[in-house]
Amino acid sequence: MSFNVQQIRKDFPILDREVHPGVKVIYLDSTATSQKPESVIEAMNTFYRRSNANIHRGVHVLAEESTAMYEQARVKIAKFINAPSAHQIIYTRNTTESINLVAYTWARANLKSGDLIILTEMEHHSNLVPWHMLAAERGVRLEFIPVMDDGLLDLDVYRSLLFQGPKLVSFTHMSNVLGTINPAAEMIQMAHEAGALTVLDAAQSVPHLKVDVQKLDVDFMAFSAHKMCGPTGIGALYGKTTLLEAMPPFLGGGDMIKEVKLRSFKPTTIPSKFEAGTPAIAESVGFGAAVDYLSSIGMEEVSAHEHEMIEYALERLEEIPGLKIFGPTADKKGGVASFTFDGIHPHDVAQILDRHGIAVRAGHHCAQPLHEKFGITATTRASFYLYSTKDEVDKLVEGIYKVKKVFG
Amino acid sequence: MSFNVQQIRKDFPILDREVHPGVKVIYLDSTATSQKPESVIEAMNTFYRRSNANIHRGVHVLAEESTAMYEQARVKIAKFINAPSAHQIIYTRNTTESINLVAYTWARANLKSGDLIILTEMEHHSNLVPWHMLAAERGVRLEFIPVMDDGLLDLDVYRSLLFQGPKLVSFTHMSNVLGTINPAAEMIQMAHEAGALTVLDAAQSVPHLKVDVQKLDVDFMAFSAHKMCGPTGIGALYGKTTLLEAMPPFLGGGDMIKEVKLRSFKPTTIPSKFEAGTPAIAESVGFGAAVDYLSSIGMEEVSAHEHEMIEYALERLEEIPGLKIFGPTADKKGGVASFTFDGIHPHDVAQILDRHGIAVRAGHHCAQPLHEKFGITATTRASFYLYSTKDEVDKLVEGIYKVKKVFG
Amino acid sequence: MDDLYREVIIEHYKNPSYRGHLDPHDISFADNNPLCGDHIQIDLRVDKDGKVAEARFDGHGCAISQASADLLLESVIGKSLDEVKALNKQHILDLLGIDLGPVRLKCALLSLKVLKAGVYGLGEASDSLVE
Amino acid sequence: MDDLYREVIIEHYKNPSYRGHLDPHDISFADNNPLCGDHIQIDLRVDKDGKVAEARFDGHGCAISQASADLLLESVIGKSLDEVKALNKQHILDLLGIDLGPVRLKCALLSLKVLKAGVYGLGEASDSLVE
Numbered sequence A, B: 001m002s003f004n005v006q007q008i009r010k011d012f013p014i015l016d017r018e019v020h021p022g023v024k025v026i027y028l029d030s031t032a033t034s035q036k037p038e039s040v041i042e043a044m045n046t047f048y049r050r051s052n053a054n055i056h057r058g059v060h061v062l063a064e065e066s067t068a069m070y071e072q073a074r075v076k077i078a079k080f081i082n083a084p085s086a087h088q089i090i091y092t093r094n095t096t097e098s099i100n101l102v103a104y105t106w107a108r109a110n111l112k113s114g115d116l117i118i119l120t121e122m123e124h125h126s127n128l129v130p131w132h133m134l135a136a137e138r139g140v141r142l143e144f145i146p147v148m149d150d151g152l153l154d155l156d157v158y159r160s161l162l163f164q165g166p167k168l169v170s171f172t173h174m175s176n177v178l179g180t181i182n183p184a185a186e187m188i189q190m191a192h193e194a195g196a197l198t199v200l201d202a203a204q205s206v207p208h209l210k211v212d213v214q215k216l217d218v219d220f221m222a223f224s225a226h227k228m229c230g231p232t233g234i235g236a237l238y239g240k241t242t243l244l245e246a247m248p249p250f251l252g253g254g255d256m257i258k259e260v261k262l263r264s265f266k267p268t269t270i271p272s273k274f275e276a277g278t279p280a281i282a283e284s285v286g287f288g289a290a291v292d293y294l295s296s297i298g299m300e301e302v303s304a305h306e307h308e309m310i311e312y313a314l315e316r317l318e319e320i321p322g323l324k325i326f327g328p329t330a331d332k333k334g335g336v337a338s339f340t341f342d343g344i345h346p347h348d349v350a351q352i353l354d355r356h357g358i359a360v361r362a363g364h365h366c367a368q369p370l371h372e373k374f375g376i377t378a379t380t381r382a383s384f385y386l387y388s389t390k391d392e393v394d395k396l397v398e399g400i401y402k403v404k405k406v407f408g
Numbered sequence C, D: 001m002d003d004l005y006r007e008v009i010i011e012h013y014k015n016p017s018y019r020g021h022l023d024p025h026d027i028s029f030a031d032n033n034p035l036c037g038d039h040i041q042i043d044l045r046v047d048k049d050g051k052v053a054e055a056r057f058d059g060h061g062c063a064i065s066q067a068s069a070d071l072l073l074e075s076v077i078g079k080s081l082d083e084v085k086a087l088n089k090q091h092i093l094d095l096l097g098i099d100l101g102p103v104r105l106k107c108a109l110l111s112l113k114v115l116k117a118g119v120y121g122l123g124e125a126s127d128s129l130v131e
């Protein structure tokens, strides 16, 4: 199937939405959350209208169906990232919970005061705050790979930090502000050679790139369904089997146990060990449908389209006087353009763009330290996905000129 | 509006489902999870098809709409349980996560080795395992209010346990096995008089009874949307404001911060402090719609219908030779009938009932210690909700006689 | 075209009358909007009758947050501290004369939260101050 | 009417041939199905050629789990331990001659998991043994 963006747009009902009378939405905020194709919405509807039941313990038809759908989705997600087996996929709420799970279980069981964790200056708060909490509680040390002016990580500093014998290196695969695609495979190999484990924040990579956990050889990887055409309320943690098996459980409750006595319990095997209580069942079905949808298009095609989009967007945006884009050149980044414009606050830029139906995001994008590094508090961010078009980029550029006018 | 079960059944599309050729489902498993009315399914559809965006930080129309819907649902849920203010409702994944949140934050910040927590013998694993984990980690002591043969708690023992100066009393409002409705207000008052805080596991009460947190004067209360006509993937923790404000955060990440530096962070105010990362946004909308739906019918009506159901069901089931029902008489319980039958394993009972379209649950229902107390490993459980009918009870009774036949 | 950016707002944003600091001052408080990192500091001088005699703000943020700070300070000169304590959301909306969604509302209310936290002597400019 | 409860299953459930214990034994192992608490213990005697000479099971559970334990033991008498190690899900399904959903499958496979964990000398009867 050849990639046809107009065809793809028909799969996303929201793209027909008029946000102001006569003005259809131009959705350039997919980095925050993606839109959902009809097939994903319908998969969940069908679940609720035909099969809905609680899973695992039920022997009736609905419970058997629900259980099977929940587990089939896991298999699909495992295949999508080329995980060796489905039980290495732990369902969580989102990327944030996935990273916290590692921090609460693996890290608290394995790290002690003085141990070093390496992060980067471009991390999302989700990959900072869990480690801040651990550092405050346990005296674990944090060091940061610097971001250079061009938006790339300084791998020389990384190399020298590795000499300090870190226990863990946790970093983002793709920056949600700069768009930088980090050389994950290389960075993971370097970490392993230094004896450290790795966590990959793949919130922005799994939705946009072909990601292969075996090629990356990553130890843990976190991502969210809502950023990859799937529903809110569900995400995943991938982990190497031996690590997941050795980790203590996270939340306690139903379904994560092998046996419960009045005063003690035995946890069950992975993945259930980490899935306490009634999980996001309908959402797992939607997650599976999202993976089916993206697979039917092909992740190479999705990436190629986004690459075309960002190339064009950077070209057009760079024409605008007073506009400054952060991050590397198009060949080193995904479909994210964050910029400042002429001293006008990003909130005002975004608000005026919104009046023309253009949905962009303004703020620190949950990456305050990165903004601070660049001496700013906020940027305006336009981001692209498989349904974005060059025409939308043109409208964005026109919109920015209109912002200028309002502020005279 | 007078309560009309046939009218109500029309709101639930799944009740038309044929689970075997020509056999419509008889869904008697609402204690595990409830079915969803069309209005809830449609609210989420509309969200995805018209408004979907990430919340909090967006200034565009979709983000503003999504944020407003997310917060309006919180207001509805607060009103539903008569919480003084909406920011006392923390969105979680489910009851299990709500209880774990209290265990990880309030309890770890306030309890030390030797401190006493009182639970009961009828708790769901969700209200046992989090405390087992805490006991193992911190040396906190656990004591249990016994369940008597009639399925009621032994409040005399509770009274004497209170002399030991517990820090926390955590118990279920309604047993998911026995159906016992515990005298929560009285038990909470007793705990307070002894200087203890209280956690109420309201997974089975909020869906079925009118619950008023102010009348109960409860400190924390946990419940799940999926058991009350809402979607999977979302639940809530209610807490008293001063307690929630004083508690350390749980998961770290986006949206729960006031400020993030490279090496430290400041948490924001409640409820966001406890809602790290992109939350279950569509699910919050569904949760709000579920609360609207139940309110439109009236919780008194729902309870009254279920009471009629359980009265009739106990009467009919008690006729069956070899069938033994656990739990108190109908006046002291909700719509749950758990039983053993004639030495036939509950899995077999449930499986054969399923052949006739009757969906019941078999097993320990995540309450192994309670089953052990009664000297059994499993029961068959039929449970009722606002859409259940006496005709379904009759079919259940017929079905049980058919089970008997198979095992001749 | 753009009601949200009425001339008065752009005007107060570009040419604020109350931007600056007061030294000495009787009350000074600063806080951020956690959603966007916008920052506002407010300094007050109070006369012997307990009324606001002078007021200044400083900080950075969007047009809405900065213009509402300027408009807010203009409106409190001559008011007693008790009157300031009684101000709420509606006061800001009246000053701006526009409708705001929940996110931009936070921008607009930042200065009032900071002002009230300062007057009450609180440690934090919380949302509950303006509800 | 009820294919899941074929006569052979009811028969093996009600009148098992291999229920009991072996004392002494060469291999003995017990475990639970975490989903339902069903319990199975299996004792084996192995002859000098490394083949299963005698086998017994005990425990409690549903007709499916108990009948498959009985059928399984019947089928392994005379098999070498290596042959036992090679048994998987399909072997049980063939013995039962019925289709099972994922939950009941766990009941059916419990005895095989316990048997293989015992033969391998593992601490736990995990799912991966029968996949």
Ligand SMILES: Cc1ncc(COP(=O)(O)O)c(C=O)c1O
Pocket: A254, A276, A277, A278, A279, B031, B032, B094, B095, B096, B097, B124, B126, B127, B172, B174, B175, B176, B201, B203, B204, B224, B235, B366
């Ligand atoms: C009494 C009780 N507590 C807790 C739970 C756990 O609820 P959830 O699985 O939604 O976390 C249940 C659900 O089965 C329950 O019945």
Ligand SMILES: Cc1ncc(COP(=O)(O)O)c(C=O)c1O
Pocket: A031, A032, A094, A095, A096, A097, A124, A126, A127, A172, A174, A175, A176, A201, A203, A204, A224, A235, A366, B254, B276, B277, B278, B279
């Ligand atoms: C790089 C990165 N990491 C983590 C997250 C957090 O994802 P979620 O909010 O789904 O937990 C995001 C989402 O904004 C992100 O872009």
